[in-house]
Amino acid sequence: MSTIRPTTRTLQIACATVAAALLATGCGRSDDSANADAPTKIGSGKAKGKLIMWSMGDKADKPLQELAKEFEQQNPDVTVTITAVPWDAAHEKLTTSIAGGNTPDLSLIGSTWMAEMASMNGFQATPTSFKSSAFFPGQWDTTKYKDTSYGVPFTADTSVIYYRTDLTTKAGIKGAPADDWDGYLNDLKAIQATAGKQNPKLRHATQLQTGFNSWLFWLPLVWQQGGDIYDAETEKFTFDSPEVTKALEYYSGIFKDGLTPNDKTDARQNFQNTLIGTAQQGPSMGGDLHLNAPELDSKWQTMPLPKGKQSAGLAGGSDLAVFKDAKNADAAWKFVQFLTEPEKLAEYADATGNLPAVVQSWSEGKLGENPKMAAFEDQLKVTKAPPAITTWQQIADTIDGELEKLAYGKATVAETQKTLQSKATSIGTGR
Numbered sequence: 001m002s003t004i005r006p007t008t009r010t011l012q013i014a015c016a017t018v019a020a021a022l023l024a025t026g027c028g029r030s031d032d033s034a035n036a037d038a039p040t041k042i043g044s045g046k047a048k049g050k051l052i053m054w055s056m057g058d059k060a061d062k063p064l065q066e067l068a069k070e071f072e073q074q075n076p077d078v079t080v081t082i083t084a085v086p087w088d089a090a091h092e093k094l095t096t097s098i099a100g101g102n103t104p105d106l107s108l109i110g111s112t113w114m115a116e117m118a119s120m121n122g123f124q125a126t127p128t129s130f131k132s133s134a135f136f137p138g139q140w141d142t143t144k145y146k147d148t149s150y151g152v153p154f155t156a157d158t159s160v161i162y163y164r165t166d167l168t169t170k171a172g173i174k175g176a177p178a179d180d181w182d183g184y185l186n187d188l189k190a191i192q193a194t195a196g197k198q199n200p201k202l203r204h205a206t207q208l209q210t211g212f213n214s215w216l217f218w219l220p221l222v223w224q225q226g227g228d229i230y231d232a233e234t235e236k237f238t239f240d241s242p243e244v245t246k247a248l249e250y251y252s253g254i255f256k257d258g259l260t261p262n263d264k265t266d267a268r269q270n271f272q273n274t275l276i277g278t279a280q281q282g283p284s285m286g287g288d289l290h291l292n293a294p295e296l297d298s299k300w301q302t303m304p305l306p307k308g309k310q311s312a313g314l315a316g317g318s319d320l321a322v323f324k325d326a327k328n329a330d331a332a333w334k335f336v337q338f339l340t341e342p343e344k345l346a347e348y349a350d351a352t353g354n355l356p357a358v359v360q361s362w363s364e365g366k367l368g369e370n371p372k373m374a375a376f377e378d379q380l381k382v383t384k385a386p387p388a389i390t391t392w393q394q395i396a397d398t399i400d401g402e403l404e405k406l407a408y409g410k411a412t413v414a415e416t417q418k419t420l421q422s423k424a425t426s427i428g429t430g431r
Helices: 062-074 087-100 111-119 137-141 165-170 181-192 215-224 242-256 267-272 284-292 294-299 329-339 342-352 371-380 392-407 413-427
Strands: 049-056 078-085 106-110 152-157 160-164 278-281 300-303 316-322
Touching (some): 049 087, 049 329, 062 329, 062 342, 087 106, 106 111, 106 329, 111 316, 111 392, 165 181, 165 294, 181 242, 242 392, 242 413, 300 371, 329 342
Antiparallel strands (some): 106 316, 160 278
16 A cells, blocks of 8 residues: 655645634725736746745745746746745734735735735736636635635645544444445444444544634535535625534534544544544645654545535635735746646645645646545545635634534534624624
8 A cells, every 4th residue: 555655744834724813904005906906917938037935934945945946947037035934923924015015026825815915905816827727626716805816726735534444444344434424423433432442542433623723624514514604695694504503513413422522632643642533634644644653554544524415625725926016026927837837836745745736736746646645636626715705714713712612512503503693794704
């Protein structure tokens, strides 16, 4: 069985969905309507001049730097400078630079920040030479604000189910757990029944996220039921829908049945230590497992998230955006073109462990050859972006808080649903 390749490291570029920054409430650089911008046209010929890019992370992104050098070789008259910006400081630095008209030429942007910063008139509209069909649909949607795209997807992020094959086999499960929610819950109960018996170390069948960022794992449950939490046409929240009820029942039921802990311990470590049998996590968990416990490579596998009425997952990651105030916009867009060429993005993915947002990159690089990554490719085909509203982080924080009460039994499903609808409506959708 193939395993995660030895060169895969823990993801250093965190997806925007795990950023803790609060939304800025200040005004943008201009009163102009952002979605009135005409798409930029990329000039012919080679890139020239000085190009400044911000890349999110605590350290220099060496694979990105290497691609920049290759771009410079192909365009001898351009000089690319890439500056690392820590994720915990990135939101404030980006919004401040946009408001002050003092931005670099382009930057990696956390996908859930795109709508907010586009509403500040911070980005140029995406040139029509970039075709949405080249990207996973959910990833392309992360670049949109009021039906206009203001960037290009770069790294994708989504979660799948990791399962310990040694534990599931002892629970009588042949192959992967069931791929629908009712069947999956039955399999979790079967795994739980072996705790302390066939599986002496096992404490819980799975582990759901509680508190901070629990919305990441819960929102796909709503989509899987065929619903949503926001109606873009009416611009109203729909937390009071039957689909949300069902999603909350699934979430709370796993806690009530004792299938998951609610102590906020590290799910990755618990999975590695045989304390849980399954976990819903992103791609970096696979890299962590291989690096920290390679002896377990033959004892875990991945599968797409269980489906309800349909399959669905969350589209996270980072987009490339060129700023409205870019001094060298033409070179910036040419660099974006270069970085999102299928073979270049595949090269970047192979070096970093990030998931490429370009569909063809999965055929160009090593990811498509790894059976443990197949679930991620399947999941990316059915991912959706969170609502493209400027108040999204506030809404996400609210969901986190209410889900935590639900997990600890401090609120019922009905109370949680009513509170979410009321608080979301009070927060509103922003600009």
